[in-house]
Amino acid sequence: MSAVADNYEEFQKxxxxxLSVSVDSQFVHKVWNDQExxxxxxxxxxxxxxxxxxxxxxxLYCVYDEAAGIDVRGRFIIDPDGVIxxxxxxxxxxxxxxxxxxxxxxxxxxxxxTAGGEATPSGWDRGKKTLTPGPDLVGKVWKVWSxxxxx
Amino acid sequence: xxxxxxxxTRPVSVAAQxxxxxxxxxxxxEKVTKEVRRMSIMVGRKAxxxxxxxxxxxxxxxxxxxxxxxxxxxxxxxxxxxTFV
Numbered sequence: 001m002s003a004v005a006d007n008y009e010e011f012q013k014x015x016x017x018x019l020s021v022s023v024d025s026q027f028v029h030k031v032w033n034d035q036e037x038x039x040x041x042x043x044x045x046x047x048x049x050x051x052x053x054x055x056x057x058x059x060l061y062c063v064y065d066e067a068a069g070i071d072v073r074g075r076f077i078i079d080p081d082g083v084i085x086x087x088x089x090x091x092x093x094x095x096x097x098x099x100x101x102x103x104x105x106x107x108x109x110x111x112x113x114t115a116g117g118e119a120t121p122s123g124w125d126r127g128k129k130t131l132t133p134g135p136d137l138v139g140k141v142w143k144v145w146s147x148x149x150x151x
Numbered sequence: 152x153x154x155x156x157x158x159x160t161r162p163v164s165v166a167a168q169x170x171x172x173x174x175x176x177x178x179x180x181e182k183v184t185k186e187v188r189r190m191s192i193m194v195g196r197k198a199x200x201x202x203x204x205x206x207x208x209x210x211x212x213x214x215x216x217x218x219x220x221x222x223x224x225x226x227x228x229x230x231x232x233x234t235f236v
Contacts (some may be wrong), residue, residue, distance in 0.1 A: 078198045084194050087194060
């Protein structure tokens with residue numbers, strides 16, 4: 001979560017609110033912030049740290065591991081209409097990549113800004129070419145996009 | 152986000168649909184026997200609303216997902232505080 005906190009300014013620039021969730025109590029969140037996270041990032045965690053004791057939210061989002069009694073790593077991008085646009089679920093030992101979350105947010109925001117008129121191909125980021133789906137593009141993607149464009 | 156007084160009673164996170172059900176149950180004092188089907192999680196569908204206790208910049212608050220309507224939200228679950236990743 002410290003990586004998200006470290007990139008919080010970029011989330012804010014994109015107009016994105018962050019909410020973190022674990023089964024720890026509010027008190028444990030406070031101590032973790034005070035004793036460790038604030039020392040990693042140089043400031044207090046800027047977003048609400050939700051306490052999900054009992055795992056009710058984890059169950060609601062299908063990320064609660066009943067046997068371990070924890071919420072596994074699940075990341076959901078929710079748009080201004082309250083619709084889930086993306087989700088990523090990982091087992092505990094592997095962390096997420098915050099820059100990939102930010103890239104996906106930029107892509108979903110671009111698609112939304114064009115009212116779905118444009119789509120972002122694999123590996124898209126700001127400044128790269130988008131696709132405009134329509135009858136003329138069927139079978140012709142190879143003319144406008146190459147897998148080499150991904151990197 | 153409303154600030155909450157700290158007490159020894161531990162606040163709990165709750166799905167909005169369960170909360171509504173509990174409230175209507177209380178009001179009518181009727182036993183709900185019909186199983187309400189759980190919302191499924193799927194991209195392109197509404198994120199289920201919830202209300203939950205949180206710690207935010209020195210205060211204990213209550214967070215409601217639906218208060219964030221009109222904004223983009225990244226909701227991040229993780230295994231636990233003081234774990235290593």
